[in-house]
Amino acid sequence: MAVMTNPLILKLERRDRLSDDEKKTLDNAFTRVRIVESDEDILREGDRPTESSLLLDGFAARYKIVSNGRRQISALHLPGDFIDLHSFLLKTMDHGVLALTTCRIATVPHATLERITDEFPHLTRMLWLNTLIDGAIHREWLTAMGRLSATAHMAHLICELYLRLSAVGRVESDTMQLPVTQAELGDTLGLSTVHVNRVLQELRKEELIRFQGDTLTILDWERLQEVGEFTSTYLSLRKEDR
Amino acid sequence: MAVMTNPLILKLERRDRLSDDEKKTLDNAFTRVRIVESDEDILREGDRPTESSLLLDGFAARYKIVSNGRRQISALHLPGDFIDLHSFLLKTMDHGVLALTTCRIATVPHATLERITDEFPHLTRMLWLNTLIDGAIHREWLTAMGRLSATAHMAHLICELYLRLSAVGRVESDTMQLPVTQAELGDTLGLSTVHVNRVLQELRKEELIRFQGDTLTILDWERLQEVGEFTSTYLSLRKEDR
DNA sequence: CGGATCATTGAGACGATTCAAATACGGTGG
DNA sequence: CCACCGTATTTGAATCGTCTCAATGATCCG
Numbered sequence: 001m002a003v004m005t006n007p008l009i010l011k012l013e014r015r016d017r018l019s020d021d022e023k024k025t026l027d028n029a030f031t032r033v034r035i036v037e038s039d040e041d042i043l044r045e046g047d048r049p050t051e052s053s054l055l056l057d058g059f060a061a062r063y064k065i066v067s068n069g070r071r072q073i074s075a076l077h078l079p080g081d082f083i084d085l086h087s088f089l090l091k092t093m094d095h096g097v098l099a100l101t102t103c104r105i106a107t108v109p110h111a112t113l114e115r116i117t118d119e120f121p122h123l124t125r126m127l128w129l130n131t132l133i134d135g136a137i138h139r140e141w142l143t144a145m146g147r148l149s150a151t152a153h154m155a156h157l158i159c160e161l162y163l164r165l166s167a168v169g170r171v172e173s174d175t176m177q178l179p180v181t182q183a184e185l186g187d188t189l190g191l192s193t194v195h196v197n198r199v200l201q202e203l204r205k206e207e208l209i210r211f212q213g214d215t216l217t218i219l220d221w222e223r224l225q226e227v228g229e230f231t232s233t234y235l236s237l238r239k240e241d242r
Numbered sequence: 243m244a245v246m247t248n249p250l251i252l253k254l255e256r257r258d259r260l261s262d263d264e265k266k267t268l269d270n271a272f273t274r275v276r277i278v279e280s281d282e283d284i285l286r287e288g289d290r291p292t293e294s295s296l297l298l299d300g301f302a303a304r305y306k307i308v309s310n311g312r313r314q315i316s317a318l319h320l321p322g323d324f325i326d327l328h329s330f331l332l333k334t335m336d337h338g339v340l341a342l343t344t345c346r347i348a349t350v351p352h353a354t355l356e357r358i359t360d361e362f363p364h365l366t367r368m369l370w371l372n373t374l375i376d377g378a379i380h381r382e383w384l385t386a387m388g389r390l391s392a393t394a395h396m397a398h399l400i401c402e403l404y405l406r407l408s409a410v411g412r413v414e415s416d417t418m419q420l421p422v423t424q425a426e427l428g429d430t431l432g433l434s435t436v437h438v439n440r441v442l443q444e445l446r447k448e449e450l451i452r453f454q455g456d457t458l459t460i461l462d463w464e465r466l467q468e469v470g471e472f473t474s475t476y477l478s479l480r481k482e483d484r
Numbered sequence: 485c486g487g488a489t490c491a492t493t494g495a496g497a498c499g500a501t502t503c504a505a506a507t508a509c510g511g512t513g514g
Numbered sequence: 515c516c517a518c519c520g521t522a523t524t525t526g527a528a529t530c531g532t533c534t535c536a537a538t539g540a541t542c543c544g
Binding site: 062124189 | 288304306308309312313314316317328331332333334336337356359360363366367370371373374375376377378380381382383384385387388389390429431432471475476478480482484
């Protein structure tokens with residue numbers, strides 16, 4: 001794989017410099033690329049993977065199912081996201097991962113990750129950081145879910161996805177592709193599909209977004225952030241020594 | 243500090259063996275112990291700490307405040323928990339941390355953590371694991387908040403705290419000290435104080451728990467788990483090579 | 485062009501909130 | 515040791531946000 005095309009490197013370099021050696025190591029770590037079709041499971045709860053998966057292209061979601069068949073999505077993953085780097089140390093998957101679109105995935109054996117932790121301390125910290133950002137996003141979602149209105153929560157999610165997608169070069173003139181159904185948005189926000197629909201209509205009526213098909217355009221970034229009480233600190237989009 | 247009294251070591255050894263060398267290193271890493279009184283902030287949002295804090299005794303909560311003054315607690319911390327190990331790499335606190343009781347806290351300089359990552363790969367992985375478990379708990383809370391009823395969510399939280407407290411030796415004959423007000427429980431579960439009260443009454447009426455003052459007793463562990471749809475996988479309470 | 489999936493709408497029900505007041509509890513000073 | 519004060523818990527009633535159920539309309543793909 002050519003160094004420059006790996007979106008993980010793009011993502012990490014937003015947070016700290018990587019040496020050429022580190023980039024090469026990281027890039028060579030991925031041994032296998034596979035395709036998972038839309039609506040298929042990439043991983044299932046209870047799995048004990050021996051490799052971790054990096055999303056190169058497509059959208060994926062971490063989810064859990066509760067007793068009455070209801071589903072909660074606990075993370076949305078975009079190109080450049082490790083969807084189960086945590087399985088390297090957690091060993092057993094405590095949730096499933098679903099391909100929301102056709103996904104192109106590169107995998108790195110846990111044995112290779114172990115070798116990286118033995119030999120590349122700074123690169124290890126960058127991978128650790130990657131999982132810490134996941135955690136920061138979880139906390140932000142928890143706050144939005146517990147204490148924001150449905151509309152604010154939706155606005156918040158859109159702001160986050162907008163910044164995360166632009167960090168990996170997937171936003172053009174305030175527009176992003178968001179191939180996610182309203183039912184999936186509901187499972188993400190903890191809302192019913194019907195209510196998601198009403199909330200989206202409100203954001204459209206307020207002229208904050210346009211959202212037709214899979215194409216979402218931000219019409220008023222300032223006000224969208226206000227409505228969603230969004231500040232981007234938790235995404236750690238600053239370059240620092242780590 | 244004597245090795246055997248550090249509750250972090252107790253906690254990590256539940257998940258994997260630590261060598262004597264690692265235990266010594268970890269124990270020596272903590273340079274300072276301080277006391278924070280109940281209701282005081284241990285850390286504030288926006289802080290850029292140069293050391294990380296380990297809770298030796300007491301209860302603490304990570305929280306965020308949203309615009310209308312409402313508060314969401316995104317984590318409850320018990321003895322043995324690192325309350326901001328993530329600040330080592332995240333640098334800026336994206337949330338505050340509040341002492342719910344008088345807290346005894348040991349601190350480790352980030353420079354020391356960096357040295358550990360340079361020299362002790364396995365110990366580094368164990369610290370990383372520690373933050374991954376925080377993340378797993380966040381995901382579980384997200385699911386409970388989004389898709390469980392208020393009563394089930396409360397039951398779930400009680401199950402979790404029960405297991406986490408017993409993992410650090412703070413449970414005796416099904417009874418634990420839970421010095422948390424109903425308002426704080428509300429901020430944790432995303433509920434109003436009034437509703438927390440009603441939910442607790444229901445769990446008492448069903449004879450699942452006794453909860454007077456700070457003392458909570460599990461009366462029917464089996465049924466409490468069922469009501470809360472609780473399974474403990476996400477807490478990684480198994481010893482494995484990591 | 486037909487079938488399936490997804491988005492939209494309306495109406496009624498329900499869970500949780502708000503506001504307000506009463507009661508219980510724990511710690512402190514006299 | 516008890517009276518008192520502040521904090522925490524409990525109760526009731528009205529309201530509100532979101533859900534459920536059910537049906538319709540739009541869109542996409544083969």
